[in-house]
Amino acid sequence: MIPARGRIAARRRLRARVLRVLPAVSGHREESIVNDEVQVMTACPQIKRRGPAARLAGILVPVFLAVAAALQGVPSEALGEDTAKLYVHIETPGRFSYLGDPTQVSILLKNEGAAPWLNPGLDIEGGFQVLDSEGNKLEKAKIPPMLKDGQPKVLEPNAYFGKIVNLNQYFPKIAAIGTYRITWSAAGIPEQSLATRIIKKYDPARDYQAVIDTDFGKIVIEFYKDLAPYHTRNFIDLANLNFYDGLLFHRIVKGEMILGGSPTGDERGSPGYNVPPETNGLKVLPGVVAQVRNSQTGPDESGSIFMIAATAQPDLDARVTVFGRVVEGLDTVKAITNVPTVGSAPRAASRPIKDVTIKKIEIREKKAKT
Numbered sequence: 001m002i003p004a005r006g007r008i009a010a011r012r013r014l015r016a017r018v019l020r021v022l023p024a025v026s027g028h029r030e031e032s033i034v035n036d037e038v039q040v041m042t043a044c045p046q047i048k049r050r051g052p053a054a055r056l057a058g059i060l061v062p063v064f065l066a067v068a069a070a071l072q073g074v075p076s077e078a079l080g081e082d083t084a085k086l087y088v089h090i091e092t093p094g095r096f097s098y099l100g101d102p103t104q105v106s107i108l109l110k111n112e113g114a115a116p117w118l119n120p121g122l123d124i125e126g127g128f129q130v131l132d133s134e135g136n137k138l139e140k141a142k143i144p145p146m147l148k149d150g151q152p153k154v155l156e157p158n159a160y161f162g163k164i165v166n167l168n169q170y171f172p173k174i175a176a177i178g179t180y181r182i183t184w185s186a187a188g189i190p191e192q193s194l195a196t197r198i199i200k201k202y203d204p205a206r207d208y209q210a211v212i213d214t215d216f217g218k219i220v221i222e223f224y225k226d227l228a229p230y231h232t233r234n235f236i237d238l239a240n241l242n243f244y245d246g247l248l249f250h251r252i253v254k255g256e257m258i259l260g261g262s263p264t265g266d267e268r269g270s271p272g273y274n275v276p277p278e279t280n281g282l283k284v285l286p287g288v289v290a291q292v293r294n295s296q297t298g299p300d301e302s303g304s305i306f307m308i309a310a311t312a313q314p315d316l317d318a319r320v321t322v323f324g325r326v327v328e329g330l331d332t333v334k335a336i337t338n339v340p341t342v343g344s345a346p347r348a349a350s351r352p353i354k355d356v357t358i359k360k361i362e363i364r365e366k367k368a369k370t
Contacts, residue, residue, distance in 0.1 A: 084155075085113035090184050090192045096241060098201035103167045103174050105182055105194075110160035117155040120187070121148045124163055127186045130171045133179040138171045174198065199240040200363070202233050207366040210239055210324070213359040214249070216336050219308070219329035221289050222366065227280040228323035231291055234275060235323065238304055239361040243271060249336060249356040254349075256311050258336050259292060260358055261304040267294040274300035282322035284313040287333070289324035310337045 087110045097103045107124060111117040125146050130138040152161055167174055167182070174180060177198050185191040204225060212219040223232040238244060249260035251267075262269030274297045284290060288309045291301040301321060308326060309316075310333050326333060336356055343349035 082115045083113050084111055084115045084117035084157075086110070086117055086155075086189065087112050088184075088189060088192055090182070090194055092182075092194065092196050096197040096199050096237070099175070099177055099198055100201055103196070103198065104164055105167060105184075106162060106164045107184060107192075108160060108162040109155070111155040111157055114157055116157070119151055119153050119155060122151065122186050123148075124151075124184075125165055125170060127184045128165065128167065128170065129183045129185075130167060130174050131181045131183070132173075135181075138173045138180075141170055141172055143170060197241060199237065202236055202240075204229065204233070208232075208236055209327070209364050209366050210235070211362045211364065212244075212329075213362070214332065214336065215355075215357055215359070217329060217332040219332050220327050221308075221324040222327050223324045224280070224282065224322065227282060228278045228321055231275065231278055231321050231323035234303065235306070236363050238271060239363050242360075243304065244358050244361045247358050249352070249358065251350045252337055252339055252341050252352050252356075254341065255334075255337050257307050257309045257313065258333060258356075259305060259307045260356075261302070261306050263304070267292075267302075267305065268296055269305065270296070271303045273303045274298070275303050276300050278321045278323070279318070280322065281318070284309050284316040284320065284322060285325075286311055287326035287330050288313075288322050289326065290316070290320040290322045293320060308333050310334045 087108075089108045090105055092103075092105055105128070109122075123145055125143075132138060152159070155161070175198070177200065179195065179197050181193060181195050183191050183193045207225070208223060210221045210223075212221065223235075225232045243263075244261055247261060247263060248265055249258045250262055250265045251259040253259075263271070275291065277291075277293070277300065282288070286309060290307050290309070292305040292307050293301045294305070296302070307320070310330070339352045339354065339356060341349040342351050342353055
């Protein structure tokens with residue numbers, strides 16, 4: 001039997017090998033998120049005991065458990081574990097795809113057992129199903145099954161193979177904006193599942209505005225896309241994912257600035273990643289929108305927490321990435337900075353006594369001046 005720590009280490013090595021064998025194909029600067037739980041499936045059926053044998057098993061099982069505990073750490077071959085164990089893992093290159101781009105899924109199959117796994121000739125593409133946000137299955141296109149010549153007929157222990165599948169070829173309706181659940185299964189193999197989103201495509205050649213709807217009114221911001229391209233794209237993508245909707249401006253520095261965008265309602269929250277700073281020389285002037293750096297991010301900046309300055313903050317110049325500015329609604333920002341706050345030492349009172357909610361952030365294309 002393999003100790004728990006050994007199993008975790010083995011899974012980490014497997015994930016690293018997946019990323020080398022099946023690299024991310026999206027051009028978006030984002031690390032692929034890998035599920036920590038890789039399901040184990042055995043290639044042999046479970047044996048059911050009945051009658052007198054079951055009573056005998058009740059006596060012998062405690063003995064077997066004691067023996068197993070004594071043999072902890074002995075290689076599986078010595079224990080007679082000679083079955084094939086198939087690990088199956090599916091993932092997308094990122095948490096979402098852009099509208100119009102391929103929706104790609106990678107699938108990896110690896111034999112983690114001590115015996116060879118006999119491949120029956122899997123219909124990999126045919127094993128996929130896609131469901132919309134209401135649970136309805138998307139209709140499959142009528143495409144002839146792919147040839148299986150590239151699949152190994154026998155998968156030796158620790159051997160693996162995989163494939164990248166473009167789901168748009170098989171499910172044309174997945175090309176619409178929305179949330180989808182992707183599943184894969186085959187005969188004798190439990191279903192694998194993941195969720196993905198299709199969102200509006202970010203076009204760096206276009207100019208965008210973000211309309212932040214709050215309890216105190218609307219705030220319209222524009223972006224310094226050329227001076228902070230990654231921060232601009234990151235903010236717009238999160239807004240199009242509805243990430244910010246319902247979150248709070250959780251910190252207020254009275255009369256000076258407001259901070260929001262944390263899913264936990266404090267500085268610990270993030271979308272699961274931080275972002276490197278983009279030094280651009282822009283100063284923190286009234287109305288500036290900047291990414292926040294705090295004790296949780298180290299030298300990087302939060303992936304989602306941003307601040308809007310109501311007054312100039314020279315102490316923050318060159319310390320945060322400025323990526324936008326308020327063009328409408330600075331009075332709304334100033335009104336929020338005057339909401340009463342509470343707090344405890346060592347930090348000054350900065351938590352609003354009443355929630356200030358980001359109702360929604362809408363991304364729209366900036367209208368050309370006439």
